Amino acid sequence: MDLDLxxxxxxxxxxxxxxxxxxxPRRHFNASAGIDPVTDGVxxxxxxxxxxxNQSTASTYMSILRDAGLVKAARVGKYTLYKRDxxxxxxxxxxxxxxx
Numbered sequence: 001m002d003l004d005l006x007x008x009x010x011x012x013x014x015x016x017x018x019x020x021x022x023x024x025p026r027r028h029f030n031a032s033a034g035i036d037p038v039t040d041g042v043x044x045x046x047x048x049x050x051x052x053x054n055q056s057t058a059s060t061y062m063s064i065l066r067d068a069g070l071v072k073a074a075r076v077g078k079y080t081l082y083k084r085d086x087x088x089x090x091x092x093x094x095x096x097x098x099x100x
Contacts, residue, residue: 001069001088001091001092001095002068002069003092003095003096003099005067005068005069006068006069006070006088006092007092008064008068009064009065009067009068009070010068010070010092012061012064014051014053014061015061015064015065017050017051018047018050018051018061018062018065019065019070019071019084019089021050022042022071022082022083022084023084025037025038025041025042025083025084026038028050029042029046029050030046032046035076035079035081040074040076040081040083041072041073041074041076041081041082041083042081042082042083043079043080043081043082044058044059044062044079044080044082045058047061047062047082059080062080062082065082066082069085069088070084070085070088070089070092071083071084071085072085
C-alpha cells in the first residue's frame with residue numbers, strides 16, 4: 001500500500017463521501033437490474049447520483065480510489081462495479097495511527 005497515494009485519494013470530500021457510503025452500501029444504494037450493492041458492487045451511475053455529479057466526474061473519482069487501492073473494480077456486462085476494499089481502508093487507517 002502506498003500511503004501517500006491513498007492520502008491524496010482521500011484529499012477530496014466527494015471521494016471520502018463515496019468510501020463512507022460504500023461502508024454500508026444497502027443503506028445508500030439500491031439494488032437494480034439484479035445487481036446487489038453488497039455482493040456485486042455499486043455502479044458509477046449510482047455514485048454520480050449520490051454525489052450530485054455527472055458520470056464522468058464520478059468515474060474519475062472512482063479511478064483515483066481504485067488506483068490508490070481503496071476500492072476494487074469489476075466489469076459486469078456494460079457496468080463497472082465498485083466495492084470498498086476493507087483491508088486496504090483498515091491498512092490506511094492503521095498507518096495513519098502508527099505514523100502520526
